[in-house]
Amino acid sequence: MKVSPELMKHLNELLDTYTQEVKSAGLKPSTEKTYLLHADHFVRWCNGDFVPGTTLKKNNK
Template sequence: MRTEEKYLKEINRLLQLYLKEVSESNLKPLSAQMYQTQSINFVRWINGEFTPGGNARAASASKMESLN
Protein backbone atom coordinates (compact mmCIF):
# COMPACT_ATOMS: atom_id res chain seq x y z
CA MET A 1 0.00 0.00 0.00
CA ARG A 2 1.28 3.46 -0.81
CA THR A 3 -0.02 6.63 0.84
CA GLU A 4 0.22 10.20 -0.39
CA GLU A 5 3.19 12.12 1.04
CA LYS A 6 1.05 14.77 2.77
CA TYR A 7 -0.78 12.09 4.74
CA LEU A 8 2.35 10.13 5.47
CA LYS A 9 4.03 13.17 7.03
CA GLU A 10 1.12 13.58 9.45
CA ILE A 11 1.06 9.85 10.21
CA ASN A 12 4.79 9.93 10.99
CA ARG A 13 4.34 12.98 13.21
CA LEU A 14 1.61 11.20 15.14
CA LEU A 15 3.68 8.01 15.29
CA GLN A 16 6.49 9.92 17.00
CA LEU A 17 4.05 11.27 19.60
CA TYR A 18 2.69 7.76 20.16
CA LEU A 19 6.16 6.23 20.52
CA LYS A 20 7.08 8.89 23.07
CA GLU A 21 3.91 8.23 25.04
CA VAL A 22 4.57 4.48 25.04
CA SER A 23 8.18 4.96 26.17
CA GLU A 24 7.04 7.23 29.01
CA SER A 25 4.28 4.85 30.12
CA ASN A 26 4.35 2.34 32.94
CA LEU A 27 4.39 -0.58 30.53
CA LYS A 28 6.88 -3.36 31.10
CA PRO A 29 9.81 -3.14 28.63
CA LEU A 30 8.69 -6.09 26.49
CA SER A 31 5.13 -4.79 26.29
CA ALA A 32 6.34 -1.32 25.31
CA GLN A 33 8.58 -2.86 22.65
CA MET A 34 5.62 -4.77 21.20
CA TYR A 35 3.48 -1.62 21.02
CA GLN A 36 6.30 0.29 19.35
CA THR A 37 7.27 -2.43 16.87
CA GLN A 38 3.70 -3.07 15.75
CA SER A 39 2.92 0.61 15.23
CA ILE A 40 6.18 1.17 13.32
CA ASN A 41 5.43 -1.82 11.10
CA PHE A 42 1.93 -0.51 10.42
CA VAL A 43 3.34 2.84 9.26
CA ARG A 44 5.93 1.01 7.15
CA TRP A 45 3.08 -1.00 5.57
CA ILE A 46 1.18 2.20 4.78
CA ASN A 47 4.29 3.47 3.00
CA GLY A 48 4.80 0.22 1.08
CA GLU A 49 7.95 -0.71 3.02
CA PHE A 50 6.59 -3.71 4.94
CA THR A 51 4.81 -6.93 4.05
CA PRO A 52 3.11 -8.78 6.91
CA GLY A 53 4.69 -12.19 7.27
CA GLY A 54 7.50 -11.16 4.92
CA ASN A 55 10.89 -9.62 5.37
CA ALA A 56 12.64 -6.48 4.16
CA ARG A 57 13.90 -8.23 1.01
CA ALA A 58 10.42 -9.44 0.09
CA ALA A 59 8.99 -5.95 0.56
CA SER A 60 11.76 -4.44 -1.54
CA ALA A 61 11.28 -7.04 -4.28
CA SER A 62 7.54 -6.42 -4.28
CA LYS A 63 8.11 -2.69 -4.48
CA MET A 64 10.52 -3.11 -7.38
CA GLU A 65 8.06 -5.36 -9.24
CA SER A 66 5.33 -2.77 -8.92
CA LEU A 67 7.62 -0.18 -10.53
CA ASN A 68 8.17 -2.36 -13.63
Protein backbone atom coordinates (compact mmCIF):
# COMPACT_ATOMS: atom_id res chain seq x y z
CA MET A 1 0.00 0.00 0.00
CA LYS A 2 1.19 3.52 -0.64
CA VAL A 3 -0.70 6.49 0.80
CA SER A 4 -0.40 10.16 -0.15
CA PRO A 5 2.50 12.18 1.27
CA GLU A 6 0.01 14.29 3.24
CA LEU A 7 -1.54 11.23 4.88
CA MET A 8 1.91 9.76 5.55
CA LYS A 9 2.95 12.97 7.32
CA HIS A 10 -0.18 12.82 9.46
CA LEU A 11 0.36 9.12 10.24
CA ASN A 12 3.93 9.82 11.37
CA GLU A 13 2.70 12.63 13.61
CA LEU A 14 0.11 10.29 15.11
CA LEU A 15 2.73 7.57 15.55
CA ASP A 16 4.91 10.05 17.46
CA THR A 17 1.99 10.88 19.77
CA TYR A 18 1.17 7.20 20.20
CA THR A 19 4.82 6.44 21.01
CA GLN A 20 4.86 9.11 23.72
CA GLU A 21 1.66 7.73 25.25
CA VAL A 22 2.94 4.14 25.21
CA LYS A 23 6.25 5.17 26.78
CA SER A 24 4.49 7.05 29.56
CA ALA A 25 1.99 4.25 30.28
CA GLY A 26 4.29 2.37 32.65
CA LEU A 27 4.21 -0.86 30.66
CA LYS A 28 6.75 -3.65 30.94
CA PRO A 29 9.60 -3.12 28.46
CA SER A 30 8.61 -6.16 26.38
CA THR A 31 4.98 -4.99 26.20
CA GLU A 32 6.05 -1.48 25.23
CA LYS A 33 8.30 -2.89 22.52
CA THR A 34 5.44 -4.98 21.10
CA TYR A 35 3.01 -2.05 21.02
CA LEU A 36 5.53 0.19 19.27
CA LEU A 37 6.76 -2.45 16.84
CA HIS A 38 3.28 -3.27 15.57
CA ALA A 39 2.32 0.39 15.23
CA ASP A 40 5.54 1.06 13.33
CA HIS A 41 4.88 -1.89 11.02
CA PHE A 42 1.42 -0.51 10.22
CA VAL A 43 2.76 2.95 9.38
CA ARG A 44 5.54 1.41 7.28
CA TRP A 45 2.95 -0.74 5.47
CA CYS A 46 0.97 2.42 4.67
CA ASN A 47 4.15 3.90 3.18
CA GLY A 48 4.90 0.80 1.11
CA ASP A 49 7.98 -0.06 3.22
CA PHE A 50 6.68 -3.21 4.90
CA VAL A 51 5.11 -6.46 3.71
CA PRO A 52 3.46 -8.55 6.43
CA GLY A 53 5.04 -11.97 6.86
CA THR A 54 8.12 -11.22 4.75
CA THR A 55 10.63 -11.91 7.53
CA LEU A 56 8.79 -15.07 8.59
CA LYS A 57 8.83 -16.39 5.02
CA LYS A 58 12.58 -15.71 4.73
CA ASN A 59 13.28 -17.47 8.04
CA ASN A 60 11.22 -20.53 7.09
CA LYS A 61 13.22 -21.23 3.91
